[in-house]
Amino acid sequence: MSEDYWPRFEVTEGDKEIPTIGYLDWYVPRLEENRPYNLSLSGMQYDWDIEELMKDTVYDIANHHIGALDDPRINVSKREGVGVENVVICHGATQALHVSVCAAMAMSNKKTNNITVESPCYAPIVQSPQLFNHPTRKVTRIPADDGPWRIDKVEWLAAIKDSAILMVTPILNPCGWDYHPDDRNWIVQTCKDHEVIIIADEVYIDSKREHSTYSPFHTLGEHCISVNSLTKIYSLGTLRYGWLISSKDISEQARRAFFTLSGMMGSPTLRVADSIFPNLDLAINKMNEFRNKNLPLLREMLNKMNIPWNEPPYGLFGAFKLPLEIDAMEFVDNECKQFGVLAVPGIMFSEKLSSWLRVSWSIEPKLFSDSLINLEKALLLAIIKKTSQ
Numbered sequence: 001m002s003e004d005y006w007p008r009f010e011v012t013e014g015d016k017e018i019p020t021i022g023y024l025d026w027y028v029p030r031l032e033e034n035r036p037y038n039l040s041l042s043g044m045q046y047d048w049d050i051e052e053l054m055k056d057t058v059y060d061i062a063n064h065h066i067g068a069l070d071d072p073r074i075n076v077s078k079r080e081g082v083g084v085e086n087v088v089i090c091h092g093a094t095q096a097l098h099v100s101v102c103a104a105m106a107m108s109n110k111k112t113n114n115i116t117v118e119s120p121c122y123a124p125i126v127q128s129p130q131l132f133n134h135p136t137r138k139v140t141r142i143p144a145d146d147g148p149w150r151i152d153k154v155e156w157l158a159a160i161k162d163s164a165i166l167m168v169t170p171i172l173n174p175c176g177w178d179y180h181p182d183d184r185n186w187i188v189q190t191c192k193d194h195e196v197i198i199i200a201d202e203v204y205i206d207s208k209r210e211h212s213t214y215s216p217f218h219t220l221g222e223h224c225i226s227v228n229s230l231t232k233i234y235s236l237g238t239l240r241y242g243w244l245i246s247s248k249d250i251s252e253q254a255r256r257a258f259f260t261l262s263g264m265m266g267s268p269t270l271r272v273a274d275s276i277f278p279n280l281d282l283a284i285n286k287m288n289e290f291r292n293k294n295l296p297l298l299r300e301m302l303n304k305m306n307i308p309w310n311e312p313p314y315g316l317f318g319a320f321k322l323p324l325e326i327d328a329m330e331f332v333d334n335e336c337k338q339f340g341v342l343a344v345p346g347i348m349f350s351e352k353l354s355s356w357l358r359v360s361w362s363i364e365p366k367l368f369s370d371s372l373i374n375l376e377k378a379l380l381l382a383i384i385k386k387t388s389q
């Protein structure tokens with residue numbers, strides 16, 4: 001049986017310690033093994049030529065940016081078509097989540113400080129509110145065989161009524177599916193009716209900028225906050241550059257929360273981001289190329305193995321259920337390791353997903369096809385072992 005690596009929705013009574021982020025405790029040592037066939041990366045692998053983009057300004061990175069750079073919010077405001085005053089820049093989406101919680105709580109009219117969080121999720125989404133002593137409630141997105149994972153409206157309504165904030169990840173980790181439009185509309189309207197502020201972690205949404213159903217939450221109402229960053233689609237997690245977009249009133253509170261928590265953005269981060277922003281579509285083009293080249297191979301392999309595959313029509317990764325209830329964490333630590341493969345067990349996102357495996361296709365095609373050959377060998381071995389038990 002897998003250990004408790006999933007996101008913590010409740011703190012054990014009397015326990016004053018901050019719960020670990022089990023996912024990182026599990027993942028970092030596996031990354032350090034440098035397995036050659038890495039299908040675990042949830043971010044696009046794009047090799048930015050920083051020297052070429054920055055030219056001699058690269059030597060200024062440690063100098064102060066104020067007076068030398070335009071207001072960094074302008075880049076986001078232009079790209080997203082929103083006012084500068086609607087944008088707050090932060091150190092990554094993870095910090096934007098903290099700042100959003102502070103801002104939403106400050107603006108909330110509700111008498112409760114309960115926060116409802118969608119499961120499965122990236123652990124800091126549900127564990128951040130607990131740092132501020134806000135009780136969290138769980139609502140679930142239910143695995144589907146075909147198309148978007150759906151919500152149970154009865155479950156969601158009870159939690160929303162009793163909360164000040166709802167935190168969601170529209171493009172869900174680990175399955176990669178966005179909401180069904182009917183669920184999205186219902187969530188937005190129900191939260192509005194019950195005066196609940198929505199914080200949407202949209203770090204994967206730029207993978208569907210060209211898709212007909214692209215609709216960031218900040219465009220859906222004054223009670224919605226969108227969080228995004230350069231980490232996933234733009235392959236620059238190392239920069240720690242993120243932002244949120246919301247109504248002017250919420251953004252003003254978020255700006256104050258950011259100054260309180262962080263003071264200022266770092267000059268190297270802002271300078272590199274400023275030179276990257278006009279070129280962001282380079283990463284999107286490469287992402288589409290990887291998708292077109294890599295996904296047919298993955299489809300073919302899973303089909304050959306008779307493993308059902310519910311492929312999201314956008315994004316960088318998807319997830320499938322291993323046959324015969326094989327435990328995905330044991331699979332990654334045994335058969336995958338034997339063949340040099342790394343992928344992410346679904347249990348990192350919810351204890352209910354112990355047989356699910358997340359695979360990413362956002363790597364260079366030759367490496368991807370070699371990785372799939374080895375993933376297939378690992379799968380075959382695990383199936384043989386399981387059937388002979």
Ligand SMILES: Cc1ncc(COP(=O)(O)O)c(C=O)c1O
Pocket residue numbers: 042091092093094095122169173201203228229230231237241242
């Ligand atoms: C849903 C989600 N949000 C945020 C992050 C991290 O974003 P950032 O690096 O911008 O803090 C991750 C990383 O795995 C993620 O899966």
